[in-house]
Amino acid sequence: MSDIYQDNTEQQAEKEFTLSILTENKPGMLNNITIIFTRRKLNINAINVSASEIPGVHRYTIVMITTRDQVDKVVKQIRKHIDVLGAFVYEEGETHYQEIALYKLPTRIFLGGNHIEQLVRSHGARILVIEEEYIVLEKTGHKNETQELLEILQPYGILEFVRSGRVSISKSKRKTEKFLEELENSTTHILYKKNNNGKD
Amino acid sequence: MEPLSKTLETKPEEKRIVTGSEAVILSLLEEGVDTVFGYPGGAIMPIYDALFGYEKELNHILVRHEQGAAHAAQGYSRATGKIGVCFATSGPGATNLITGIADAQIDSTPLVCITGQVPSHLLGTDSFQESDVLGISMPVTKWNFQVTRTEEIPWAIARAFYIAGTGRPGPVLIDITKDAQFGKLEYKYKKCEKIRSYHPYPHPDERKVLEAAELINAARKPYMLVGHGVLLSGAENEVIQLAEKAGIPVASTLLGLSAVPTDHPLYVGYLGMHGNYGPNIKTNECDVLIAVGMRFDDRVTGDAKKYAPQAKVIHIEIDPAEIDKIIKTTVAINADAGHALQSLLPHIIETKHEEWLQEFRDCDEIEYNKVIQKDMYPEGEKIKMAETIRILNEITGGDAIIVTDVGQHQMVASRYTQFKQTNSNITSGGLGTMGFALPAAMGAKIGRPDRLVVGIIGDGGIQMTIQELGTISQYNIPVKIIILNNNFLGMVRQWQQLFFEKRYSFTHMHNPDFVMIGKAYGIPSEKIENKDQLKSALENLIATEGPALLEIVVEKEENVFPMVPSGDSVSNIRLE
Numbered sequence: 001m002s003d004i005y006q007d008n009t010e011q012q013a014e015k016e017f018t019l020s021i022l023t024e025n026k027p028g029m030l031n032n033i034t035i036i037f038t039r040r041k042l043n044i045n046a047i048n049v050s051a052s053e054i055p056g057v058h059r060y061t062i063v064m065i066t067t068r069d070q071v072d073k074v075v076k077q078i079r080k081h082i083d084v085l086g087a088f089v090y091e092e093g094e095t096h097y098q099e100i101a102l103y104k105l106p107t108r109i110f111l112g113g114n115h116i117e118q119l120v121r122s123h124g125a126r127i128l129v130i131e132e133e134y135i136v137l138e139k140t141g142h143k144n145e146t147q148e149l150l151e152i153l154q155p156y157g158i159l160e161f162v163r164s165g166r167v168s169i170s171k172s173k174r175k176t177e178k179f180l181e182e183l184e185n186s187t188t189h190i191l192y193k194k195n196n197n198g199k200d
Numbered sequence: 201m202e203p204l205s206k207t208l209e210t211k212p213e214e215k216r217i218v219t220g221s222e223a224v225i226l227s228l229l230e231e232g233v234d235t236v237f238g239y240p241g242g243a244i245m246p247i248y249d250a251l252f253g254y255e256k257e258l259n260h261i262l263v264r265h266e267q268g269a270a271h272a273a274q275g276y277s278r279a280t281g282k283i284g285v286c287f288a289t290s291g292p293g294a295t296n297l298i299t300g301i302a303d304a305q306i307d308s309t310p311l312v313c314i315t316g317q318v319p320s321h322l323l324g325t326d327s328f329q330e331s332d333v334l335g336i337s338m339p340v341t342k343w344n345f346q347v348t349r350t351e352e353i354p355w356a357i358a359r360a361f362y363i364a365g366t367g368r369p370g371p372v373l374i375d376i377t378k379d380a381q382f383g384k385l386e387y388k389y390k391k392c393e394k395i396r397s398y399h400p401y402p403h404p405d406e407r408k409v410l411e412a413a414e415l416i417n418a419a420r421k422p423y424m425l426v427g428h429g430v431l432l433s434g435a436e437n438e439v440i441q442l443a444e445k446a447g448i449p450v451a452s453t454l455l456g457l458s459a460v461p462t463d464h465p466l467y468v469g470y471l472g473m474h475g476n477y478g479p480n481i482k483t484n485e486c487d488v489l490i491a492v493g494m495r496f497d498d499r500v501t502g503d504a505k506k507y508a509p510q511a512k513v514i515h516i517e518i519d520p521a522e523i524d525k526i527i528k529t530t531v532a533i534n535a536d537a538g539h540a541l542q543s544l545l546p547h548i549i550e551t552k553h554e555e556w557l558q559e560f561r562d563c564d565e566i567e568y569n570k571v572i573q574k575d576m577y578p579e580g581e582k583i584k585m586a587e588t589i590r591i592l593n594e595i596t597g598g599d600a601i602i603v604t605d606v607g608q609h610q611m612v613a614s615r616y617t618q619f620k621q622t623n624s625n626i627t628s629g630g631l632g633t634m635g636f637a638l639p640a641a642m643g644a645k646i647g648r649p650d651r652l653v654v655g656i657i658g659d660g661g662i663q664m665t666i667q668e669l670g671t672i673s674q675y676n677i678p679v680k681i682i683i684l685n686n687n688f689l690g691m692v693r694q695w696q697q698l699f700f701e702k703r704y705s706f707t708h709m710h711n712p713d714f715v716m717i718g719k720a721y722g723i724p725s726e727k728i729e730n731k732d733q734l735k736s737a738l739e740n741l742i743a744t745e746g747p748a749l750l751e752i753v754v755e756k757e758e759n760v761f762p763m764v765p766s767g768d769s770v771s772n773i774r775l776e
Contacts, residue, residue, distance in 0.1 A: 024397055028334060035339050076521035082343045082363055085397045180396070188399035191366075191536055 011069045016045075018095050018168050019071070021060040021078055022052060022085040022176065029083060033060060036077045042066060046099070048165030054176055057085065061097075061168045086179060090170060097168035101146035102128070103137040103153055104160040110135060116156065123149045134159055216388075220350040221250035221381045224314065225258060227357035230389045233285050235259045235276060235646055237269040241289025242329055244316025246381035248287075261646065261675060264667035266293050268639035270300020271665070274309045275643030278626045279601055279651070281434070283310040283365050284643065290317045291329030294375070295336065299633060301371045302340040306630030307455060308428055310369035312360045320348040320377040333375045342370030350383030354390070362392035367400025368519040369432060402520070404535035404543045411531045412514045413547035415488050421556045422448045423486035423511075425471060425500075428455035428629075429493015429518060435538035436460065436622045439492060442541055447552035449560050451479035453494045455629045458619035462598070468560040472500045473764045474611035477571075478563030480762070480770040483508050485559075492516045493537040496526040497630065506769035516540045570775040571761050576616070582755040583731050585609055585684050589616040591735050592654065592682075595742050600652040601626060601644050605637035605661035608690035611760045613656045635664025641679045642672055652680070652742065659685040659711050666717065672747045673721040680741050681723075681749040683714055686756050694759045699766075718749040725749040 023029050030049060037044055046063040064071065071089055078087040107130070110116050120127065125139035137153075139146050146163055218226065224247050228236070236258060240248040251260055263269040266288040273284025284304075288297050294315040304311045317323070318330045334346050343363045347356050353376065360372040416422055430439050436459050443450045443460070449468045450460050460467045469476030471483075483489065489511040494500070501507040504526050512530040516537055517523050523532040533540045575586035589612060592600075598618035604610040604627040619625060626644055628636035641655030662683050672679060689707040696704050718725025724744050728737045734752070741750040764773045 028338070031335065032338060039339065073521070073525060076523075076525075080519070080521050082395065082398050183396050183399075186399055188401050188403065189366075189394040191401045191539065192403070 012067050014065055014067055016063060016065050016092060017071045018090040018097060018166065019060070019062040019064065019075065019078070019087060020090065020095070020168060020170060021062065021087045022179075023058050023060065023081075024083040024085065025051070025056050025058050026083045029058065030060075032081055032083075033062075033078060036074060037064075040070075040074065042070070042074065046165040048167050050167070052176060054180060057176070057180070061166050063166050085183060088170065090168070095168040095170050097142070097166050098140050099143055099146060099164050099166050100138065100140045101150070101161070101163040103139070103150065103158060104134050105137065105153060106157055106159060107131065107133060107135050109156045119152060123152070125149060215386050217384055218387045219246065219250065219381070220353050220376070220383045220385060221246040222253075223350070223353045223385055223387050224357065224376070224381070225250050225254050226387060227354050227389055228285065229254070229257055230391070231283070231357070231361045233258065233283075235261065236285045236287055237261045237263055237272040237276070237643065238287030239263055239266050239269060239289070239293060240287075241293045241316065243290035243318055243378050244287060244293070244314075244381075246378065247314070247316065247376070259646075260287075261671060263639065264670045265665065266296035267299050267635065268642075268665055268668045268671065270297045270304065270311065270313065271633075271636050271639035272643030272646070272668075272671075273311050273313075274300060274304050274307075274636075275603060275626055275640030276647040277309050277311065277643075278640070279623060279644035279653075280647035281623065282647070283312055283361060285312050286314070288313065288315050289329065290315060290333070291331045293329075294333040295331055298336060298340065299631075301337060301373065303628050303631040303633045303636065304371040305340045305342065307628065308369050308432060309371065310364040311371035312357070312364050313371060313373045315373060315375045316381070317346065317375045317377045319379040321379070323348075323377070333373065337373045340371070341373050344373040344375070346375040346377070347380050348377050350380045351385045353380065353385065354388065358390060358392040359395070362395070363398065367398075368429075400518075401536055401539070402518070402534045404533050404540045406543070408531050408533045409540070409543045410547060412490075412533060413544055415512050415514060415531060416446055416448075416490065416544075417547075417549045417551075419446075419488035420553070421486045422446060422488045422490060422553065423482060424448045424450045424490040424492065425453065425494055426450060426456040426459050426492050427453040427494025429537045430456055430459040431493075431623055433493060433518070433537040433539075435493070435536075435541055438538050438541035438545065440464065441545055442490075442548060445545065445548050445550050447554070447557070448490065449482070449553075449557050451476075453497070453500055453629075454614055454627060455625075456494060457614060457617070457625040458622050461620050462618045463620075466557070468557075469564075470614055472497075473502070473766070474615065474760050474762065476564070476615070477567035477762050477773060477775060478560040480764060480773045481563065482560060484510065484769070484771045486511050488512050488514065490514045490516070491527075492541070493518070495519075495522045498526075501526060502764045502768050502770045502772075506771065567762065567775065575612070581731055583729070583734055583752055584758055585612040585754050586616050587731075588682070588684065588734065588738070588752055588754070589613055589656075591738050593618040595738055596652060596654070600624065600654050601648060603627065603637050603641035603644055603653060603655045605655075605657040606632045606634045606691075607658045607661060608686075608694065608758070608760050609656055609658045609684040611691070634658075634661040636661070638662060638665045638681065639668045639671075641681070642668060642677050645677050645679045654680045654682060654742075656682045656684065658690060659683055659687060659709060659714075660689045662714070663711075669718065669721040669723060669749075673723055676746050678746045680744075681747070682741070683749065683751040684754050685711065685714070685751055686754050686758065687711060688756060690758070691760070693757070697757070697759070698763075714749065714751040723747045723749050725751070727751040727753065729753040
């Protein structure tokens, strides 16, 4: 039994949450999920949609900054959608995650010595493309890492920068397949109720 | 299962090739649909063409506006417990349904709405009568789906009925492109019985059940609130059993009305902003609050932070998203109300709480002296809404289905109507849709021809869907319509008086002659203004065969009390 008088500052503090959502691959799902956020005027910090390891099942990874109380309510609303198989909330430390960033820089800045190249290497970035006019760097990491490199490169004149949504894998050992199996075998699709008042 | 019509009798080995449109009709028949409310138009014409051959099997009611179709389907569903069905064409036909669909969504009413859509090759081209119905209806449906391939039709309809009617019910919309309606398929129907991503009936957690029983058994001032979920689950008997076994006073939300007969000794009244005095203030004095099939709407809770802070809260609720949404629970049982109560009942110790119940009765006396007596037996010549309801109760004996619109008359009717039978109160609760009552009453009467159906409607609301008098007239639907006319948008006027310094901004109405309108539709209509006519006019209305309309001119500036001012605590309910 939870104590309703407990200190709820923990519930009310804003922090970053990663939502991992499994859905059937149906058109309109992205819209169905994002309107839940829009209606509550909640911002999605990053979103990524991809096929999962199970054919026909898609995985959404959404990053948001909010309170525990709010994220719990949002997740319940997401789970309520007919074609959502499952939705899980993770706090920092409960998932392994990465984002990928691409930086487009003028080729000429690489020509005046190896300073930039060392910078790139020391940040674990790699050169993806070399063109006459520009060079594209790629770095995978957490947002603060890709951000740090962005700030370092800023003075050299960045032509274009883009960062992907987060992709995240939980630290729990459960297989998605096992989760789906449990859904399939669940007996909550019909009502087991004694009919004692003549009404179904 | 018996074949529903000769046309459904096919030998198993025989391949049955039908058009998509005919598959729609056959699928509806498979689901046991007997009535459809709708309005034809370009993109749904093939379905209407198929319907033409099934007039005997399927009763189609041609409404006068698609909003009327949706509300009529709601009224039908709420009166029968079955799924309401409506048809509309693409574009404006579909958008006109939206208010009714939104109403059904917030009030958990199962509907299957079938809309025609422009041919699939024209989708997204801004073609004639094209609107993004899927996008528009997404936030207000339990599920929606666009059929662009003929062979998807039986599957989509089977799924629609399963989703609409199970778990927490709600509206489903199936949008079918015109080419899919014209196409052919090999017709086979299989009812949907399971969707792996949808779990409508969570089992009550036995530990939670025991915890709840423990709280109820230890309670000194237990208090039970019942909502629409009790009616939807058919858990009326279980609620009464629990109340009687543990001696728990029971109050009802607006949509829970009629679940417990109003004359039951443990029934203490109606909750919320214009609810009864005791049920509101005792919320903040009980020690265990048992909420069954209700969602703590803000019209019930007032300021949620000051709502039952002293109480341990047990929430029995089928929709997990409602649990801890507004009021934090001590114990939540996530299950169908009836199922949960059946699990709970064996663990409940028989007891009585006479002193606690007496506290409610004492409140009743205060409310009676300050409000009810003046409302029900008013002095002066002008008719008051509450005495109309009092006399109506005397005539119906509490056996009628009462359909109300939105506003003062709705609150007065909800406060004073006597209910003897369940599923007897039909109103727009969550959305508060003016214009709901006339078409909903019509749908309710079609669903339950055996019951007296009385629509109680304000002069504002009736004019929002007044054209449905045409439908009522065409099909001779014997609903009894009462217009409580105060020439004001009364509830807004009351707020203007109380909270906006009597600045009556656009709430006064210059109304048409409702009797002439009624008569123009061939509906026997009468208007009264004096108290001495009230009883005989109401008796006459009920006794009239077929549809009938009675306009009652009521006091212009009557206020509904008690009242919990918006955003205030339920403890601060005002009696005057």
